[in-house]
Amino acid sequence: MTRVYTPADTLAVSLGADAVAQALEQSGFEVVRTGSRGMAWLEPLIEVDTPGGRVGYGPVAAADVASLAPVLAAGGPHKLCIGKIDAHPWMARQTRITFARCGVVDPLSVEDYLAHGGLRGLKRALEIGWEATIAEITQSGLRGRGGAGFPAGVKWKGAAEAKSARKYVVCNADEGDSGTFADRMIMEGDPMALIEGMAIAAFAIGASKGYIYSRSEYPLANATFEKALCAVRAAGGLGPHAFGTNHAFDIELRIGAGAYVCGEETALLESLEGKRGQVRAKPPLPVHEGLFGQPTVINNVLTLATAPWIMAHGADAYAKLGSGRSRGTIPLQLAGNVKFPGLYEAPFGLTLGEIVNDIGGGTATGRPVRAVQCGGPLGAYFPPALFDTPYDYEAFAARDGLIGHGGVVVFDDSVDMAAQARFAMEFCAIESCGKCTPCRIGAVRGQEVIDRIIAGEDGAIALLEDLCRTMKLGSLCALGGFTPYPVLSALRHFHEDFAQPRTRTKVAS
């Protein structure tokens, strides 16, 4: 029976992948549900094995299955055939490390995971011991992929050296940034890499309990991840003798309740404890006093899911990729008004222009690119004039931007940047945890001041700049502290949208 790989990734399902899978089964094919390869414009993208590698077809609708059925066994020609997946230009130019298995393996099969290099990193970590493991992660240059870019090894070392009978590893899967979906894709496409990464961190710091904090907006990903946890637990990977060792380790999946600010690490810890998701003042740092007051390593999904590869291949193999102090690869997420949206993993250092135009193919609408928001709702808007900016933490910071969690949202020339600036303030007001005044009050005043500017009060621009400075310097966390990035970048690079007469008609909501 011909095996057809069909994604069960939420994005593919939202475009009809379940109906395709059902039609394939009814036509007598063996369907293996996988994650996504990240070529979103081709989803649902189905694949079959051929002697020369996997051949793909997409975007497939259930109605296409009848015409595909005769050719699938041989990977034969069809109008939807995109040829060999690995040879497709979008895939061939990538350096897939974190996403090497995503879309390839059955995410719920321990056997498949092992057959594709799974657990090699954990085995090596156990062989070389915790100190050498942490040294390896430090040497690799791996930095926190949630957005802050803090060196992962330094964090692990702090928690390892903290004295306590109880420690925690917490995975931050509260992926709330618009334009990002990499965490979701890992949870759905290669959940066992994340489990292995959490286990490596747990052994390194001496933790026996792990939590993954995900989002209620990700129901399918959560269900898949819970199943993966059960499969690993059944195979002996989690429990009193995790992975056949004398270490006890287990992981619990927790679901948030729609609060963006819980992606901030201390708010996340509060939420896990069953409280309002309000940000904590630091210090103490979570590595010293984190979850329930115990030493805690809290890392993003991508950071943890990359640790197994680094342990398996060595720090140098990872560190030799990248640019400046940004080592290794970044899973870029191209979204919004872009011709070829999806997940593209590449070493740091591509320019923003290469990402948007060469990889993304420009806009989906075919109109000129006007603005690109990098790093989620707290990230700056870049105009095409800054497309020479290399994609790395420091280069973006030098241009008053941030790479955040790797989201790149493209807008065409119909965008009203004054409305976008206002939305940044509106979003901050909706999602503020309320603990600090610059964020709680500042975001509300910010909307009002932008409304006055839009109404023609030019003098209010200085007030807005002053307010942004207060929010940036006075807020307790990145929500209030970074909301000025989109606002000020819109004001600086797209000043004409704030001037009179207003030529753009999009009404701020």
Place this chain on the structure above:
Amino acid sequence: MAEPWNEAAAETVIAPFTALEGPLLPMLHGLQGAFGCIPPEATAFLAEKLNLSRAEVHGVVSFYHDFRRTPAGRTVVKLCRAEACQAMGGDGLSQALLRRLGVDWNQTTPDGAITVAPVYCLGLCAAAPAALIGDKPAARLDAKTLIEKVEALR
């Protein structure tokens, strides 16, 4: 689907979570799943169970966007209002649906069928604009398709 408040049922709902560390959010999700909202009785009930004040429980319920004090319609349609969907005409899509249903954000149609709620990112940004209709994700939407999908629920 959702039943009226009843303490015995609530006991059953929270039973699997009593041994967890920090069990309040899992319990609230469970209770909202069973009763369609977090009624005032649930706040008192959880305060008693977890040795918290009612104010503390109320503070948590009111903090999170997901928890409702009154039941929603039979299906909640969550429309993404975040930037990636804005870039693909999400605002126009939302306005078209709200106009068609004659409701505003977070309101329910008079027949009790549909509540329209804003959501800030569903992780479907590479196929914007997107929505979550009940628990079914939908993407690359246009107004016509969205309205058809939603009207089919009435």
